[in-house]
Amino acid sequence: MNRIAQLRGPEPAKRHNARTIAALTGNPGCSRRSVLDAAGVDKVALAARVGFPGSFGQSRFALARGNAFEAMLKADDCELLRSVLDVGVVGYQDLGADDDATLTARHARTRELLTSATSALVDHPLLTLSVAGQTVFLEPDLIAFQSEGRLRVVEIKSFAIVDGQADAAKVAGAAVQAAVYVLALRRLLGDDRVSHEVILVCPSNFSLTPEAVVVDVRKQLSTLKRQLSRLSSVTELIDSLPPAVSFDVALSPAALVESLASVSARYVPECLSTCEMSVFCRHEAAGTTASLGRSVRESLGGVETVAQALELATGTATPTPDQAEAAALLRTAARLREEALS
Amino acid sequence: MTLVALARAQAFAAGRAQPIATVRHLHLHDHPFVLIPLAMAGEANAPLAAMFGDSPAKPRLLVVAQPRNRDERFAFADALSAELVPYLMSFADQTEAVAVDRGRDVRHRYVDAPQVWVPNPGGIDFLRLFGRSTRFRRVDGDYPVPPTVPLLGQWLTFLAGAAEVPGSSLLLNAVQALGLHWATGQSGAEDNHLGSLLAWIEAGAQAAREAENGPVAGPATDPEFDNRVLAPLIADGDPALATVLHELLLPTWQQMWRILDRLRTLPPGDRVAARWDSDRDSYSSFVEHLAEGGPPQPRRDGAVAAAARLQRLENAAARYAVQRAFDDPLVMAEYRLAGVAFGGVVTLAAPDRVDDTGKRPVLRPRIMVATAETIRVEAGATLTSPARPAQKAKVVSITATPAGHDVLLELSGGMGRKLVAEPGTVPAVGEKLLLTTLSEGYRPGAALPDPAETPWTHGGPPALSSDG
Ligand code: SF4
Numbered sequence: 001m002n003r004i005a006q007l008r009g010p011e012p013a014k015r016h017n018a019r020t021i022a023a024l025t026g027n028p029g030c031s032r033r034s035v036l037d038a039a040g041v042d043k044v045a046l047a048a049r050v051g052f053p054g055s056f057g058q059s060r061f062a063l064a065r066g067n068a069f070e071a072m073l074k075a076d077d078c079e080l081l082r083s084v085l086d087v088g089v090v091g092y093q094d095l096g097a098d099d100d101a102t103l104t105a106r107h108a109r110t111r112e113l114l115t116s117a118t119s120a121l122v123d124h125p126l127l128t129l130s131v132a133g134q135t136v137f138l139e140p141d142l143i144a145f146q147s148e149g150r151l152r153v154v155e156i157k158s159f160a161i162v163d164g165q166a167d168a169a170k171v172a173g174a175a176v177q178a179a180v181y182v183l184a185l186r187r188l189l190g191d192d193r194v195s196h197e198v199i200l201v202c203p204s205n206f207s208l209t210p211e212a213v214v215v216d217v218r219k220q221l222s223t224l225k226r227q228l229s230r231l232s233s234v235t236e237l238i239d240s241l242p243p244a245v246s247f248d249v250a251l252s253p254a255a256l257v258e259s260l261a262s263v264s265a266r267y268v269p270e271c272l273s274t275c276e277m278s279v280f281c282r283h284e285a286a287g288t289t290a291s292l293g294r295s296v297r298e299s300l301g302g303v304e305t306v307a308q309a310l311e312l313a314t315g316t317a318t319p320t321p322d323q324a325e326a327a328a329l330l331r332t333a334a335r336l337r338e339e340a341l342s
Numbered sequence: 343m344t345l346v347a348l349a350r351a352q353a354f355a356a357g358r359a360q361p362i363a364t365v366r367h368l369h370l371h372d373h374p375f376v377l378i379p380l381a382m383a384g385e386a387n388a389p390l391a392a393m394f395g396d397s398p399a400k401p402r403l404l405v406v407a408q409p410r411n412r413d414e415r416f417a418f419a420d421a422l423s424a425e426l427v428p429y430l431m432s433f434a435d436q437t438e439a440v441a442v443d444r445g446r447d448v449r450h451r452y453v454d455a456p457q458v459w460v461p462n463p464g465g466i467d468f469l470r471l472f473g474r475s476t477r478f479r480r481v482d483g484d485y486p487v488p489p490t491v492p493l494l495g496q497w498l499t500f501l502a503g504a505a506e507v508p509g510s511s512l513l514l515n516a517v518q519a520l521g522l523h524w525a526t527g528q529s530g531a532e533d534n535h536l537g538s539l540l541a542w543i544e545a546g547a548q549a550a551r552e553a554e555n556g557p558v559a560g561p562a563t564d565p566e567f568d569n570r571v572l573a574p575l576i577a578d579g580d581p582a583l584a585t586v587l588h589e590l591l592l593p594t595w596q597q598m599w600r601i602l603d604r605l606r607t608l609p610p611g612d613r614v615a616a617r618w619d620s621d622r623d624s625y626s627s628f629v630e631h632l633a634e635g636g637p638p639q640p641r642r643d644g645a646v647a648a649a650a651r652l653q654r655l656e657n658a659a660a661r662y663a664v665q666r667a668f669d670d671p672l673v674m675a676e677y678r679l680a681g682v683a684f685g686g687v688v689t690l691a692a693p694d695r696v697d698d699t700g701k702r703p704v705l706r707p708r709i710m711v712a713t714a715e716t717i718r719v720e721a722g723a724t725l726t727s728p729a730r731p732a733q734k735a736k737v738v739s740i741t742a743t744p745a746g747h748d749v750l751l752e753l754s755g756g757m758g759r760k761l762v763a764e765p766g767t768v769p770a771v772g773e774k775l776l777l778t779t780l781s782e783g784y785r786p787g788a789a790l791p792d793p794a795e796t797p798w799t800h801g802g803p804p805a806l807s808s809d810g
Contacts, residue, residue: 059568062384160386162474163641206386206475269529292350293529299347306351306527313348329679332716333344336675340364 003238004039004134009248013040016136018177021129025176025220025227026274032265033275034234038132041247043276049249050256052280066158069203073156073210078121084201084210085154087145091120103137114189119147121154127184132231142181145199151189153181153198161202161211171215174200179220183228196221237263269293301326345676346525354527359542363523364672366608369511369618371457375429376598378461378591379468381561382409383568387471389418390563390572393591396429398599401592405584408576416487419476423494430456430497434629455512455618455625458501459602461536461559461594462517466505468561469513473498477638492638499639500628507655509617509662512625516540516559516601523608526550535559540597543604559594611669617662664780668728674776678715683778686713686749693768696761705761707753707768708738711775714746725751725777730767732756735777749777 005013014020024037036043047054073081078092093113095106106126113122122144128135143154155178159170178198185194196218204211245259260280267285269292271278282291287306289297300309303326311317312327313334319327346362353360377394381387388409395402402425406418437450460466477495479487501513517536526533526542528550533539537553558564563572567590575583643651667674667683677683690710697706717740719725725735733756741748758764769775 055564055566057565057569059383059563059565060573061382061568062565065384158384162386162471203386269531272531287354289351291529292347292354292527293531295343296347296350296529299344300351306354309348309351310355313351329344330348333348333675333679336678337345337348337672340672340675341361 003241004132004235007035007039007238007241007245007247008041009246009250011042011249013136014042016040016129016131017138018141018180021131021138021180021224022173022176023274024131024231025223027266027268027271028227028230030266030271030275031234031237032260032263032281033277034132034231035238035241035263036247036277038134038231038234038238039247042249045249046247046256047277047280050253050260050280052277052283054276054279056276062158069158069208069210070156072208073201074123080210081121081143081154081156081201084212085145085199087119087121087147090147091118092123093120094123095125107137111188114144114146114151114185121145125185127181127188129180129184129187129228130232131228133235138180138184142178144181144185149193151185151194153178153185153194154201155181155198156201159202160205161213162205166202171200175215175217176220176224178215179217179224182217183221183224267291301329303330343676344679345672349525350527352527353525353542354547357527357547359524359526361523362525362672363608363670365611365614365670366605367522367611367614367666367669368509368514368519368605369457369610369614369621370602370605371511374457374459374602375426376459376595376602377426377465377469378559378594378598379465379472379561380563380587380591381468382406383563383565385409387468387475388415389472391587391591392418392422393588393595394422394425398596401588401595403584403588403591405587407579407583412485416476416479416491419472419491419494420488423490423497426458427490427493427497430458431629432456433625437626451622451626452629453622455622457511458513459598460513460515461598462515462534464561465559466502466513466515469498470502473502474641478641493632496632496638503639504621504624508659509665510621510624510658511614511618512621516598519605520601523605536594536597540601544600557590557593559597560591611666613665613669617665661782664782667778667780668731668782671776674728674778677778677780678776681716681718682780683776684713684715684717684719685774685776686711686715688769688771688773688775689748691768691771693763693770703761704754705757705763707757707763709735709751709753709769711749711751711777712743712746713749717747717749719749719779723779724781725779726781727769727775727777729776730756730769731782733767751777 020037024034027033036046044054044056073084082088082090095110095113096102103126107128110122110125110127113120114125125142125144127138129138130136143156145152145154155174157170157174159167175198178200182194182196182198197214197216199212200215201210201212203209241262245262247256247259249256265277265281265284267278267281267288268290271281275281285291289300289303289306289309292306301312301323303309303312303323308317309330312319312323313330315331349360349362373396375394375396377392379389380391382390389406390409391403391405393401393403404418404421406414408414433452433454433456436453438453439448440451441447442449460469473495475495476491477499479492479495481487481489481492504510505513505515517534517539520539520543521530521533524543526539527547528538528542532554535554536559537556538550541550541553571586574580575586642648667677674683678685688709689712691707692709693707695705695707696703719737719740721737721739723737725737727733727735734754735751736754738750738752740750753768757767
């Protein structure tokens, strides 16, 4: 067993999907997250085991609506989907349910269908991507539309587009996920066969009537590629970890906390919405200026801890030469603040 | 924003929120209306419930038992409209005359206007979308709704539009209102949780962490709550739903009123009343628009209307920022730190100096101000002092001194009409003075064509849209 698998313990590796891979772009500077993700550790279980469970559940109402919208689009041989995509009469191939036993066969079938260049809507294509030196299967949740030898990713999302506008955060999230698919398809078929323009199909206004919009994901693609290549160097980091380090959730919380401490983190408030370890990391990072937010940290002159910033502000600590400017600013700020409050 | 960042650091160290304002920067109504909307997860803006009212002791609760049912949704809108619109209209009685066009004409505006409070920015977004989904509804045709529904839609759209204008107090949210006056020892992202933010102010860091697991302030519900509690209740059509939602919303309801009380303890800034005047202006014209049977606001502004609106918002933002600084020394301190404002002491004064080099003599007193603060001001610049906003101070010269700088200023305006300054209008020797390049002056934007004279290719004249 290699070191990566050892880190995780006997649990099966967490399966990746576009969402988990998209999440890798969230806090690219964090080694802890890279290591945990590369090893396929179940972060939800790990966080709960060390006493800092997060809430990353999804409302079943949201799931139900998403499923209903998708089912509606795909009913009657994708009649509605075809009309909103305006693709005319093309074949529809569904590569089927998500089943671990048939992964390899489905991947072969995917390759066969997509390389054939016949116009078609290919549902649930099974793709692979190399993550941290390991080939992972992507749980498929997209449709590839093939026309004139070129592929486009079609993603069905259940958030609404109202008067041509949708929730910016949701669109951004969908774009990163679509970029994961584009990348996986390009790795399979070559860059020029797959368009960087993806199609999002969403409910329009307050109805379930679908609306298709084109999104350019070039920017997301390059972020993703950069992060994946960073992740491939994570194997070196993992190899250098002391042998006792393990994230096997069967271990005691104390042992796990010790293991976590041996891989450096880079907590920022954004972690709270993007990473399952965030409550643990927030606790660990208490007292850092970074945990107050990037702009606060910058306004405090980039000083590492709150205590340090306050000492510089009150003049109780002597600044290092490269802190001199920040310290002067903080001292003035403290004086002005005190004056205005008195 | 170094001072606010410093306040956050101090709040963290103290375990308590710290003030970042010495006055209240918003108008606080004697008779506000609190509204806490709750949305159904996954749906495009389907209301699940709302707790609302204008009396802390009497929260009203509306529940949609089957949020996906269209008829129930509009019954909710109808019922909310029946409660909210009478409140909104209750200020449309007494008017006052306001001089316009340099006193050559008058117009009338209502002496008061409504004020609606929601917990957070998400609540405002919810109301905006709910306004969008109801204002085009037709009272005839295939799917008729009661006339109260599109009326509610127009009102919500008006309020949500006002909430985009910096400094407006017609529709406010508690998270931003608190964040304007206190800094916590956590990040802005965490401050979005109303319970946690308020706990930093009322009880401290520990209570704030615990509050994170408390009830949400909407409009989104907690997924756990959806799955464990809500789903079975809705599936079974259980009448207990109303009780459960009442209990869920009640803590937020009580927090909202506590927040209003707390904000009331701050004295209002001097310029708050003038901003409320503009709110009364826009309220008055909207009431007039409705009275004339005006159409619902368009789905999207045309190009010219959008540009004009953007310009109005930018002007309002700039004016609001300056007004807050003029009203509040703690806000001004941020500008002092940046060097665009500085404090000093008057060391010389020639209050009766008259400049007679022009066609007729004019009163132009000069004063010398000594400052030890950083100044980013050059000769020729025009400065203002918040204590004498009508007076302009032109920088004649700046001389470095061992202690900082001597700034020589020539004053004009705000001293009466005679060639001798009215008493007290010229700063006297020994007076402490704050001077800044910030100015309250109105900055007119680029002229845009009237919407009615705009070709349709650029979005005008506005067409009446009917909903799809
Ligand atoms: S929560 Fe922790 S592990 Fe996750 S990205 Fe942030 S710092 Fe890294």
